[in-house]
Amino acid sequence: MVGGKSEWRELGLPMEGTGPFRYVAGQVLKPVAACGLDATAGDVREMLRSSPVCVVVNDHGVVQGRVRPKDLPAEDDTSVSDFMQLGPATVQRREELSGLVQRMQNKGVRTILVTTPKGELLGMIDRSDAERFLAEAPTRDA
Amino acid sequence: MMPTDIGVDEAQRLLQEEGAVLIEVLPREEYEEEHIAGADSIPLKKLTADAVRAIDRDRPVIVYCDDDL
Numbered sequence: 370m371v372g373g374k375s376e377w378r379e380l381g382l383p384m385e386g387t388g389p390f391r392y393v394a395g396q397v398l399k400p401v402a403a404c405g406l407d408a409t410a411g412d413v414r415e416m417l418r419s420s421p422v423c424v425v426v427n428d429h430g431v432v433q434g435r436v437r438p439k440d441l442p443a444e445d446d447t448s449v450s451d452f453m454q455l456g457p458a459t460v461q462r463r464e465e466l467s468g469l470v471q472r473m474q475n476k477g478v479r480t481i482l483v484t485t486p487k488g489e490l491l492g493m494i495d496r497s498d499a500e501r502f503l504a505e506a507p508t509r510d511a
Numbered sequence: 512m513m514p515t516d517i518g519v520d521e522a523q524r525l526l527q528e529e530g531a532v533l534i535e536v537l538p539r540e541e542y543e544e545e546h547i548a549g550a551d552s553i554p555l556k557k558l559t560a561d562a563v564r565a566i567d568r569d570r571p572v573i574v575y576c577d578d579d580l
Contacts, residue, residue: 370522370575374535377519377547377575386545465544 375486378463397502398462398483401493404449406433411445421480424490425453431488432459459484462491470499514574522573531571547575 378384402420404412406427413436416423425434434453442452459482460469473481473496483491517525525531526549533550535542542552553562555576566572 370573371516371518373575373577374537374545374547375577377522378545380519382519382523383548384545385548385550387543 372486375461375463397466397494397499398492399495399498401482401490403490406450408449409445410442410447410449410452413449414441414445417441421495422482422493424457424482424493425449426490430490432457432482432484432490435482457482459488460494461486466499467503469494470496470503473499517573522575525571525573529571531573532566534566534572534574535576536574537576541577550575 374384401422401424402416403424403426404416406425408425413423417436417438421437423436424432425436427433434449434455435457436449436453440452440454458478462483462485469481473479473494479496481494481496483494485491522531522533526533533547534553535546535550536553536555536558538554538556539552542550542554546552
């Protein structure tokens, strides 16, 4: 079945199991700067003043790439498609939070993008936010 | 019968109208944590001829994992 368990869950259809889990969705999911494929380095540089990362999406909001400050070229007129990092790791919002944080810690990842099952950008998880959330409220749902 | 890709809408129809069998092929622990209501578990690594022999072949069989992959 195309879309699998993830899409079924996203659509709110009946699930069973030993949950509940503390999911990525909720208080630790936050907005992230995003631009289209027609953006330039100058556009992205401006966005990165208020966000640790700028996500590049297509016309359907599907994640195409990611830019961090270190990826920016010197020339402001360079197209984002020339310097964005392709295929950034993403997770879905119903991913269990503590397991995700553990994996991020193991790999030294500080932020990760959250998408729908179709790859549409929903936001970002900052590991430090998630760690704080789990430490402060170990039993509540995210 | 050849396998066919279907979406969630068609899966729901097959379940409701034709009594389809729903099989999750993810590892057993993932199935136990969360699975589509009514699904059975046959982890991919255990998906052998013996494992599927008990499945009712007169009903549609829907196999799924976590996403499109």
